[in-house]
Amino acid sequence: MTLLMFDTSAPPWRQAMAASITAPDDLSQTLPVDVQGLTRVAQAYPMRITPHFLALIREHDGPIGKQVIPHPDELSGQSLLPDPLCEESQSPVPGLIHRYPHHALFQVENQCAVYCRHCLRKRKVGGMKAVSTDLIEQGIEYIKARPEIREVVLSGGDPLVMEDSRLMLILEKLRAINHVKTLRIHTRVPGALPQRITQDLAKSLASLHPLYMNIQFNHPLEITSESEEACRILADRGIPLGCQTVLLKGVNDDGKVLRQLLEELLRIRVRPYYLHQLDRVRGAAHFHVPISQGVAFMQGLRGRIPGTAIPNYVVDLPGGGGKAPLPESIVGHEGNTVLIRNFEGKVFRYEKGD
Numbered sequence: 307m308t309l310l311m312f313d314t315s316a317p318p319w320r321q322a323m324a325a326s327i328t329a330p331d332d333l334s335q336t337l338p339v340d341v342q343g344l345t346r347v348a349q350a351y352p353m354r355i356t357p358h359f360l361a362l363i364r365e366h367d368g369p370i371g372k373q374v375i376p377h378p379d380e381l382s383g384q385s386l387l388p389d390p391l392c393e394e395s396q397s398p399v400p401g402l403i404h405r406y407p408h409h410a411l412f413q414v415e416n417q418c419a420v421y422c423r424h425c426l427r428k429r430k431v432g433g434m435k436a437v438s439t440d441l442i443e444q445g446i447e448y449i450k451a452r453p454e455i456r457e458v459v460l461s462g463g464d465p466l467v468m469e470d471s472r473l474m475l476i477l478e479k480l481r482a483i484n485h486v487k488t489l490r491i492h493t494r495v496p497g498a499l500p501q502r503i504t505q506d507l508a509k510s511l512a513s514l515h516p517l518y519m520n521i522q523f524n525h526p527l528e529i530t531s532e533s534e535e536a537c538r539i540l541a542d543r544g545i546p547l548g549c550q551t552v553l554l555k556g557v558n559d560d561g562k563v564l565r566q567l568l569e570e571l572l573r574i575r576v577r578p579y580y581l582h583q584l585d586r587v588r589g590a591a592h593f594h595v596p597i598s599q600g601v602a603f604m605q606g607l608r609g610r611i612p613g614t615a616i617p618n619y620v621v622d623l624p625g626g627g628g629k630a631p632l633p634e635s636i637v638g639h640e641g642n643t644v645l646i647r648n649f650e651g652k653v654f655r656y657e658k659g660d
């Protein structure tokens with residue numbers, strides 16, 4: 307992706323990307339932030355806030371502001387690993403994580419509409435270097451050569467900040483592989499840059515069915531008339547929509563907020579899929595919510611909201627063991643770690659950190 311300029315002939319979503327805030331300095335006009343301190347953070351981990359998301363921020367340390375405004379705590383907690391899930395070592399081609407035998411996660415884009423401060427991939431998102439066409443070709447060749455791969459998940463970064471033509475080229479190549487039965491896109495765009503979801507895009511995506519989309523929504527304030535409309539456009543084209551919410555301190559670690567979010571998602575035809583325990587990744591420790599609290603939140607859902615609105619609570623196991631449902635995968639506790647069994651029966655350690 308090239309650097310964006312204001313160009314009134316560009317589509318509205320491109321203009322919104324160009325009008326996004328990428329430096330703490332631009333924020334100081336509207337919010338009381340420590341520009342110098344935050345600039346250091348933003349140099350380590352990039353920031354971007356779309357105009358749509360900015361309009362949702364009421365306080366800099368409120369549930370929306372916290373997710374996208376850099377925080378000095380991101381530079382502490384250096385003992386945590388930048389890549390706790392060993393994604394890099396499980397990538398036979400850079401950017402293609404092949405952890406589960408039957409599906410692969412393909413990072414086709416480094417940029418995002420907004421840079422979440424809690425991002426698992428904060429070590430690498432936002433780099434100005436685009437994912438090269440050569441790497442994408444290598445990834446496609448790898449998938450082609452492995453008949454056991456039945457699903458490919460496009461992730462990033464955020465695949466939906468790519469131009470339609472580039473995105474469709476990749477998806478069409480994957481669709482042409484006989485053994486790849488389903489395609490999936492992981493994105494935050496419908497909630498962060500809703501203008502991006504055009505009828506044209508939705509129609510193109512629907513030509514590749516079965517194609518699924520999982521969207522990240524973390525707080526009920528993110529469900530606006532614009533994001534609702536974006537989801538409607540996708541759902542009307544028959545794209546099943548799921549939600550992957552990250553459990554975040556100061557954002558949604560509140561039973562009432564969570565219930566409201568899940569019910570609102572259901573209303574906009576987005577089925578809650580995962581509630582993620584935060585990964586123990588360097589730079590995000592200040593968002594940590596203990597597993598015990600997550601389990602308590604889950605227990606507060608059954609019978610109080612429709613079952614269709616209840617997600618699976620999962621932890622992605624440090625060391626690359628994959629996702630494990632909580633609390634049923636917990637096999638014990640040892641000092642400050644929780645012992646958790648993965649799908650292959652191997653036991654992994656998750657640091658409680660509380």
Ligand SMILES: *Cc1c(COP(=O)(O)O)cnc(C)c1O
Nearest residue numbers: 403404405406409410411459629
């Ligand atoms: C999360 C993830 C997937 C998808 O897992 P599902 O449980 O099918 O949603 C695939 N590959 C990797 C590497 C992942 O982290």
Ligand code: SF4
Nearest residue numbers: 418421422425463494
């Ligand atoms: S949209 Fe996804 S990949 Fe991008 S910063 Fe947020 S969590 Fe990370």
